[in-house]
Amino acid sequence: MNIIQENMERKGNIEDSIEVFDPIKFLLKYFKYWPYIFASIILSLLIAFFVNQSTPPVYQANSKFYINEDLGANGILDLTGLSKSFSSKIDQRKANEAVFLKSRPVAEKTLDRLDFNVDYFQPGIFINTELYKSSPIHVQVDWGHAQLTGGLIQISWEDNENFKVRFPEKIYRKSIVGAPSEELAFEEEFSSDFSFGEFFELPFLKLKISLVKNINEGEVLISLNTKNSLVSKYSGDGIEVFQLDGETSVLGITLNSTHPQKGADYLNALMEVYLDMELEEKNRMARNTVEFIDSQISGVSDSLSYFESNLETFRSGNRTYDIDRESNTVYSQITELESELQQEKFNKDYFENLKSYLARENYDQIIAPATLGIEDPNLNSLINSLITLQNDRASLLFTQTEASPRVRELTRKIQDTSSSLAEVLRNLSNNTQLRVNDLESRMRKMETQFSRLPSTEQDLIKLERGRNLNETIFTFLQQRRAEAAISMASNFSTNKIVEYAIPSYTPKTSRKKFVYMLFFGLGLIIPVVIIGIFVILDDRIKDAKELEGMLNMPLISKIPQNKTQSPLVVINEPRSALAESFRALKTNISFVVPVERQLTLAVSSTLSGEGKTFTAINLASIYSLNNKKTLLISCDMFKPSSFKDFELKNKVGLSNYLSQQVDSVFDIIQNTKYPNFDIITSGAIPPNPSDLLSSQRFVNFLSELKKVYEVIILDTPPVGLISQSFEVIKYVDLIAYVLRYNFSEKAFINDLNDIKIKKGIKNIYAILNDVPAKELTYKGFNYGYYEEEKAKKSFMNNLFTRNKVAL
Numbered sequence: 001m002n003i004i005q006e007n008m009e010r011k012g013n014i015e016d017s018i019e020v021f022d023p024i025k026f027l028l029k030y031f032k033y034w035p036y037i038f039a040s041i042i043l044s045l046l047i048a049f050f051v052n053q054s055t056p057p058v059y060q061a062n063s064k065f066y067i068n069e070d071l072g073a074n075g076i077l078d079l080t081g082l083s084k085s086f087s088s089k090i091d092q093r094k095a096n097e098a099v100f101l102k103s104r105p106v107a108e109k110t111l112d113r114l115d116f117n118v119d120y121f122q123p124g125i126f127i128n129t130e131l132y133k134s135s136p137i138h139v140q141v142d143w144g145h146a147q148l149t150g151g152l153i154q155i156s157w158e159d160n161e162n163f164k165v166r167f168p169e170k171i172y173r174k175s176i177v178g179a180p181s182e183e184l185a186f187e188e189e190f191s192s193d194f195s196f197g198e199f200f201e202l203p204f205l206k207l208k209i210s211l212v213k214n215i216n217e218g219e220v221l222i223s224l225n226t227k228n229s230l231v232s233k234y235s236g237d238g239i240e241v242f243q244l245d246g247e248t249s250v251l252g253i254t255l256n257s258t259h260p261q262k263g264a265d266y267l268n269a270l271m272e273v274y275l276d277m278e279l280e281e282k283n284r285m286a287r288n289t290v291e292f293i294d295s296q297i298s299g300v301s302d303s304l305s306y307f308e309s310n311l312e313t314f315r316s317g318n319r320t321y322d323i324d325r326e327s328n329t330v331y332s333q334i335t336e337l338e339s340e341l342q343q344e345k346f347n348k349d350y351f352e353n354l355k356s357y358l359a360r361e362n363y364d365q366i367i368a369p370a371t372l373g374i375e376d377p378n379l380n381s382l383i384n385s386l387i388t389l390q391n392d393r394a395s396l397l398f399t400q401t402e403a404s405p406r407v408r409e410l411t412r413k414i415q416d417t418s419s420s421l422a423e424v425l426r427n428l429s430n431n432t433q434l435r436v437n438d439l440e441s442r443m444r445k446m447e448t449q450f451s452r453l454p455s456t457e458q459d460l461i462k463l464e465r466g467r468n469l470n471e472t473i474f475t476f477l478q479q480r481r482a483e484a485a486i487s488m489a490s491n492f493s494t495n496k497i498v499e500y501a502i503p504s505y506t507p508k509t510s511r512k513k514f515v516y517m518l519f520f521g522l523g524l525i526i527p528v529v530i531i532g533i534f535v536i537l538d539d540r541i542k543d544a545k546e547l548e549g550m551l552n553m554p555l556i557s558k559i560p561q562n563k564t565q566s567p568l569v570v571i572n573e574p575r576s577a578l579a580e581s582f583r584a585l586k587t588n589i590s591f592v593v594p595v596e597r598q599l600t601l602a603v604s605s606t607l608s609g610e611g612k613t614f615t616a617i618n619l620a621s622i623y624s625l626n627n628k629k630t631l632l633i634s635c636d637m638f639k640p641s642s643f644k645d646f647e648l649k650n651k652v653g654l655s656n657y658l659s660q661q662v663d664s665v666f667d668i669i670q671n672t673k674y675p676n677f678d679i680i681t682s683g684a685i686p687p688n689p690s691d692l693l694s695s696q697r698f699v700n701f702l703s704e705l706k707k708v709y710e711v712i713i714l715d716t717p718p719v720g721l722i723s724q725s726f727e728v729i730k731y732v733d734l735i736a737y738v739l740r741y742n743f744s745e746k747a748f749i750n751d752l753n754d755i756k757i758k759k760g761i762k763n764i765y766a767i768l769n770d771v772p773a774k775e776l777t778y779k780g781f782n783y784g785y786y787e788e789e790k791a792k793k794s795f796m797n798n799l800f801t802r803n804k805v806a807l
Helices: 002-008 023-031 034-054 090-101 104-112 227-233 260-318 325-360 377-396 405-451 455-490 510-537 544-550 577-592 612-625 654-658 689-693 696-706 725-731 747-757 795-800
Strands: 059-066 118-122 137-141 147-149 153-157 162-166 171-176 179-185 191-195 199-202 205-211 218-224 239-243 250-257 496-499 555-560 599-605 630-634 677-680 711-715 734-740 764-771
Touching: 034 510, 059 260, 090 239, 090 250, 090 260, 104 227, 104 260, 118 137, 137 218, 147 205, 147 218, 153 205, 191 199, 250 260, 260 455, 260 496, 325 405, 377 405, 544 555, 544 764, 555 577, 577 612, 577 734, 599 612, 599 725, 612 630, 612 677, 612 711, 612 734, 612 764, 654 689, 654 696, 689 696, 689 725, 696 711, 696 725, 734 747, 747 764
Parallel strands: 555 764, 599 711, 599 734, 630 677, 630 711, 734 764
Antiparallel strands: 059 250, 059 496, 118 218, 137 205, 147 171, 153 162, 153 218, 162 191, 171 179, 199 205, 239 250
16 A cells, blocks of 8 residues: 555646756666676776787886086186176076987987997797897998888897898888888798898898807897987987976986886986087187187298298308397387287287178187187177077077077077177277287388398398297297197086986886776776766666656556566466566555456556556456456557467457447457456457547447456557547546556656646556566565476577567
8 A cells, every 4th residue: 555655645747846867876877787897897907918918118217417507508618707697597507408418419429329220129929028238149230221110120040150031010111311211011921041240132121140149049020220210219208307306406317218228328328428518518619719729820830930940041151140239129129019010910810700700600610819818808798698699599499490489589689799799890800900000100110220220130130030020929829729728628527427327127017007097997987988878868767766756646566577478477377476566566456446346447558569468468367366257358459469378369359349240248258268357359450440439339338348347457559659548548447557668768757647647637557567577676685585487498498589578
């Protein structure tokens, strides 16, 4: 009685109720699919295991490098002693140095010191093991010849003399230095024999392979790497540079590689190359100064030798070694003027050379004026600023193009500085020319006094003057050269290697963990998403509790699946769980229609196939077994049921009586072999079944039968297809509306609610048919208490046949 009372307390109008999304209820729908989700996770983890096993391990090499913060951003030795107000901020300097360490030019110079152009591998089951510095063979590559890249080349040998070359892959790249590579396909396996220690040449390959270990037989896989591919691999994002601490000047450098020693060797070579490049940059200006002075010394040295030789010859021939007092005065003045004149001419040559460098934008050849004794603050400041800007621009070009805003801004500043410097040089050159003109005018006056001296003394003074002048210039240049050479020799790298990279033979586990986590997530998410889409899009009834919540009427029975081929389950298997469900249905009906009253009951559904006939047959069977005189009437004249399991004929039935082809109602009643169980079939299919069901004769037909039978069950047409079914159900005490599990759509529930609310039919109740056993539980216990039907088929039939009868 509880099931009826509880359901009768529901709200009367489903349209006024609001369906609230219940996330817990929604998630519980997934629980039934847990075997699929579990299997998906296991499969994904197996794939992750294979991926990890077939992927070479990754080793991380780490090193530490100190960046000196006291130098200017250009890193050039300051020979001027001027203020470093043009230095970059410390943080920007560290960022620039990090970019510089990751740049392609630095990677290229580093790779020049390493032998990375050939990779050696030991063949394995899942992965090939790299044989860095441990390969039994050594490969020398002739990069002037076309080479095969982009794939593995197999080298195998069975003695110490010869080896065989095979190409196991289908697609390679044919690479030539200075030309774009092209794809090379091998239609069939290619192999050839060659000798150790000799170059062998193919149209696409030229190598010399030497056996460096005494191994009589073996196999090694090699891979050739072009310079460009290596530079791309070891620059940019291939290497990580970061500041270890916000308050320190130490950079951490990290590189991931497939061999621990290989990664460590690269980092160590990288830091050493960086220090060498820094020292080279520092020495560049001093070296330019030395080269410039050497070019000047060469000419002065020849002139000095010439004058010394002529002076010695003159003195020997004229036996004149001293200059008299008057001549000595003239000589001293002329010598002093010539010395000043030569210095000014030297300065003017420097200014002209500097103007030429600026015109050609050849800033690498600029020489600091202070190193040549030219002390002009504006000139020194502008040159230093120009070099600083140029070095900043060169650093940015490692990672940016000339069209980037920062590079364009630096280019503009360089042009402005060059213009200012050119103007300063123009003024300095003009001023120097004026001094040269003045000195030359004074020299001409002294030459007049000089011409009055005796010819012998004139010749001697000329020689003495020439020798002393060249000697002074030579001494000055030698002094400046020595100073520049000392500065260059005393330079050292201010940056330092704090910690060399040490190979660690423990691979990174984070990557393997990441792969497992990734595939675990995919194994979980993919089936959940698929099942979620299936659950959302599947509009069929699959939850009895959800159905009860949506119905606006009582659900008076849940009928289990029929696993037999016969619909006569109650009669053939009276102790089965399915038969017991019909007993429970009969009991629930007795709370609606008292037992002592005559019961006329209609069984209907929305569509054919939901099990209304199956329900009608077995409900009638349960009443007949309880000694109730029961009549089952097939009112579906649109699609008649044959009742073949009762072995009855359908020649004469309800349609014949209603169309007045038969006069007596008892002429169409057929007795079954089961006591208290009679059946009226639908009869021949008439042209107007709807009119027959709505006729007065049908009303009289039911009235007459109610006098004879205690229970009358009408198997009516589906109300979703035949609207005239409502004509039948007007004359019954109760309407059992059948819905089928995993067949009926949820939209049918709204149709059923509309029948009760809008059409005013109050005596309608729902039945859920074909419910799986796992959905039928009572406080954790299922229907295993009841005796189940015995298997009547072979094992193979049970395995491949699904018997779900729903008529």
